[in-house]
Amino acid sequence: MQYSELNITHHQEPMQTEILIAQLGELGFESFLENPNQLLAYIPSDKFSAKNVFPLLDSDPSIDLFTLENIEEQNWNAVWESAYEPVRFGDFCNIRAPFHEAVSDVKFDLIIEPKMSFGTAHHETTSLMIEWLKTEPIEGKRVLDMGCGTGVLAILSQKLGAKFVEAIDNDEWAFENTKENILRNETHQIAVELGDAGNLKNKNFDVIMANINRNILIRDMPIYVQTMSNDAVILLSGFYKSDLDAVSKSCVDHGLTYVSHLEKNHWVAAKFVKT
Numbered sequence: 001m002q003y004s005e006l007n008i009t010h011h012q013e014p015m016q017t018e019i020l021i022a023q024l025g026e027l028g029f030e031s032f033l034e035n036p037n038q039l040l041a042y043i044p045s046d047k048f049s050a051k052n053v054f055p056l057l058d059s060d061p062s063i064d065l066f067t068l069e070n071i072e073e074q075n076w077n078a079v080w081e082s083a084y085e086p087v088r089f090g091d092f093c094n095i096r097a098p099f100h101e102a103v104s105d106v107k108f109d110l111i112i113e114p115k116m117s118f119g120t121a122h123h124e125t126t127s128l129m130i131e132w133l134k135t136e137p138i139e140g141k142r143v144l145d146m147g148c149g150t151g152v153l154a155i156l157s158q159k160l161g162a163k164f165v166e167a168i169d170n171d172e173w174a175f176e177n178t179k180e181n182i183l184r185n186e187t188h189q190i191a192v193e194l195g196d197a198g199n200l201k202n203k204n205f206d207v208i209m210a211n212i213n214r215n216i217l218i219r220d221m222p223i224y225v226q227t228m229s230n231d232a233v234i235l236l237s238g239f240y241k242s243d244l245d246a247v248s249k250s251c252v253d254h255g256l257t258y259v260s261h262l263e264k265n266h267w268v269a270a271k272f273v274k275t
Contacts (some may be wrong), residue, residue, distance in 0.1 A: 002044070002045045002070055003042050003043065003070070004042070004043050004044075004045045004068055004069065004070050004071070005069050005071050006029070006042075006043070006068055007038070007040055007066065007067045007068075007069065008020075008038065008041065008057065008063055009038055009063070009064045009065040010039065010060075010062050010063045010064055011037060011064060014265060015266050016062055017034065017039060018266065021039070024041050024053070024056075027049070027053055027056070029041045029042060029043040030042055030044070030173075045070055084097050084120065084122075086100050086103075087120065087127070088103075088106070089106075089121075089130055089131070089134065090106075091106050092107055092108070093106055093107060093108035093110060093156065095112050095121045096109070096110070096112070097112065097113055098111055098113050098184065108159045110156065110185055111181070112151075112181050113150075113177070113180065113181065113184070121152065124267035125211050125237040125238050125267050125269060126153070126237075128262045128268070129153055129209055129211055130152075130156065131262055132269055132271065133153070133157065133160065136207065136233065136235070136271075138157050138160040138161060138162050138207060139160060139162070140162070141162050141206040142162070142164045142205045142206045142229075143162040143165045143166070143207045143208075144165075144166050144168070144208045144209065144210075145166070145167040145168070145209050146168055146197070146208060146209065146210040146212065146224075147169055147210060147211055147216075147238070148168060148169045148178050149174050149178070150177055150181055151179075151182060151190070151192070152181070153209050153211070154167035154182075154187075154190050154192075155181060155182060155190065157207070158187040158189060162207075164189070164191075165187075165189065165190045165191070166191045166192075166193065166203070166205075167191070167192045168192075168193045168194075168196070168200075169194065170194070170195060170196045172194060178190075178192050197223040198223075200226075203227050204228075205229065206228075206229050206232050207233050207235070208224055208228065208232070208233070208234040209234075210224065210236050210237075210238070211236075212238045214238070214240075214243040217236055217239070218246065218247060218250040221253075221254050222254055225254045225255060225274065228274040229274070230275075231273060232273065233271060233274075234256065234272050234273075235270070235271055236251075236270050236271075237267070237269035237270070239268060240266050240267060241263055241267070241268045242266075243268075244261060244270060251272045255274065255275075256272040256273065256274055257273050257274075258271075259271040259273055
């Protein structure tokens with residue numbers, strides 16, 4: 001498959017860049033690499049629409065220059081290998097690609113090849129969800145990773161001793177990528193499904209992790225709550241701190257109780273319980 005690389009030079013504040021990434025994501029861009037004053041965005045070439053993308057960029061005075069170039073998939077992998085550094089969470093876990101050396105001084109050394117999938121812990125939301133997993137009791141629990149991306153949260157949950165783990169994503173590439181990463185980490189018990197909240201009928205979980213975005217979280221909240229057992233926990237991320245009130249209201253309206261939240265660079269991961 002051929003991909004197109006959008007190379008943007010800018011003088012944006014971090015919050016502006018995050019908004020731009022969200023806007024490009026809505027237009028079909030799948031992955032992003034951030035450098036100082038530069039954003040690289042990648043999209044399947046057959047999904048790129050100049051009439052949608054160029055007006056967005058032209059209207060932003062903080063963007064200095066942008067170029068578009070078609071690249072082959074093998075070049076995409078080379079980009080990841082040159083830019084993807086391991087992410088470490090103290091002695092709790094290390095997240096690395098297959099081409100990085102293994103480490104032995106952490107509890108969990110996870111191998112995640114991201115390809116086009118979201119979830120390498122480089123982004124704040126994935127990082128925040130992992131911070132929650134450092135303290136959240138998972139052993140013996142039934143766990144759902146909704147919008148699983150690379151499957152990293154599901155894999156870590158299995159390593160933490162979950163009784164059952166299910167990973168769901170509506171993107172076929174993420175679905176396949178999760179299955180590959182499960183094999184790499186020998187967490188074969190994880191059930192992987194291609195789909196969305198519609199897959200949750202008649203299912204029950206003790207811990208739900210949903211790292212998606214504000215609108216989908218709010219839309220699917222009634223379905224999530226129906227699948228939660230008594231005293232179940234739901235960890236939500238994929239939205240900004242400015243959206244926390246709206247997400248919290250949806251949770252409370254459906255019978256959940258706010259516990260607390262973590263924050264990093266304006267992004268939030270919040271914990272709610274069903275009582």
